[in-house]
Amino acid sequence: MERLKIGVICYPSLGGSGVVATELAIKMAAKGHEIHFITSSLPFRYNEPHENIHFHEVRIDGYAVFKYPPYDIALANRIGQVVEEQHLDLLHVHYAVPHAVSAVLAKDMIQSDIGIITTLHGTDVTILGHDPALRNTVKYGIDKSDITTAVSESLRKETIELIEPAKNIRTIYNFIDEEKYHPVESGTLRCDLGIQQNEKVIIHISNFRSVKRIPDLIRAFALVVEKLPSKLLLVGEGPEMPRIRRLVDMLGVTDHVLFTGRRDDLPELLSFSDVMVLPSEKEAFGLVLLEAFACGVPAVGTNAGGIPEVIEEGINGYIVPIGDPDAIAERTLRILSDSTLHPKMKEQAMETVKGKFSSDIIVAQYEKLYYDLQKKEC
Structure with missing residues (x-):
């Protein structure tokens, strides 16, 4: 199968979304794909360097004109740079706001046809989606993505009811690294x-x-x-x-x-x-x-x-x-x-x-999405 260059955008700190995004990226790298993390810092679950995994830091400079550092704009600029410099095949972003929105902005800025997969992990819908001021932003991120997935059927249904997106949403469950999580001796x-x-x-x-x-x-x-x-x-x-x-x-x-x-x-x-x-x-x-x-x-x-x-x-x-x-x-x-x-x-x-919920099952589902998106782009 064709080796893909995949840009991954996620929160690098503690949290389920960062864990799943990082573990998925590591599994994809092990399958031969080239992974490019575009984040503010190295994901905390990325502990061992891998020849197929690269990190591109998002730097957020302070400007007097802004009351708060413009992370979403800095992220969009960095995504655009990495897409052009590394000739990425697709972007997999975790969370509709701000990551999908930043990815869409980057795609538009560089006038690229790169495919975007957005994975919803919960709070972007269950919290932000209930805020009238942000609901349309969440909907925009989903509708402008080529493929959107949710980590449970419950979240998929809640997103459809609350956000009313124009795009279909697919359920792909979370998984864990069985090499780490299994019964072990606890010693003393x-x-x-x-x-x-x-x-x-x-x-x-x-x-x-x-x-x-x-x-x-x-x-x-x-x-x-x-x-x-x-x-x-x-x-x-x-x-x-x-x-x-x-x-x-x-x-x-x-x-x-x-x-x-x-x-x-x-x-x-x-x-x-x-x-x-x-x-x-x-x-x-x-x-x-x-x-x-x-x-x-x-x-x-x-x-x-x-x-x-x-x-x-x-x-x-x-x-x-x-x-x-x-x-x-x-x-x-x-x-x-x-x-x-x-x-x-x-x-x-x-x-x-x-x-x-084995990694083999779930990673294969995501990999199929990646290839399906590539075929669609062709």
Whole structure:
């Protein structure tokens, strides 16, 4: 197959979109394609240099005439430069605003016919799309793209209902790197964290924003720990942290909740965890669920967004209503207390990743889109 030169535009910092964009680019480079990241800094998941991966920094200069640095314009200029200098075949942008809009502007500035694929990851629709001032901007980015994908069927439907784009939107699910996420030996990590052998481990990983509804999890955990020796691992950082710490203290579970901060050893943490809980009120997909499943951890999640497309009720976990700590506690206890159910769900969780969300399946779907776009351009 023809080797393609692909420009990738994404947020390089922490977040599911940056993870997926980077992992996809790395997989494409391994297949022989030439990848050109056009971002403000190296993506945080790009750890090992690859001969097929190149980085083009977007520099944002301050000008007295602008109150704020014009990132979208600087990005468009840099995209245009890289397209012309490197003779790129296509652009894959992650997020409609600002990345798709900047890509469209770049294409128009250099009068290029380069194809643009936009992947929607959630907040560009679920948050920006609800803002009347930005809805048309999101629609413009989608309609001016040649192909638009969404990371879940729920997000695809919400985009169509809210934005009413002229273009069709395809669902291509997220995936994870199975070479990193799989059951591993955790060494002394469990002991180092002060977790006793008789204690069950509940884990939550996020950026601790209000949309994650972590107080629901804390209240649920307070019910769980009354009936079962257990620890709650809260992995990550974010603006809700002070509120969460106060609630932990107020409910008297301080000795049972471990705040780990951001960690690079997620497979090790997941491998000795028993249940993942994701109580979000909005979640386009829920990438942490795949990370947990790949390490053999069943999950309890809310009926929000794409979560029910990952969790199969009673198979690899349970779905509960949003804002229902009692239901979270009951389902979590059901998994933890049943010595027959937990191993079955553990096995099925790993099978879910292999059968539906494996990198081979998802990367092949994106690669086909790339080639389809090239044929369309010809």
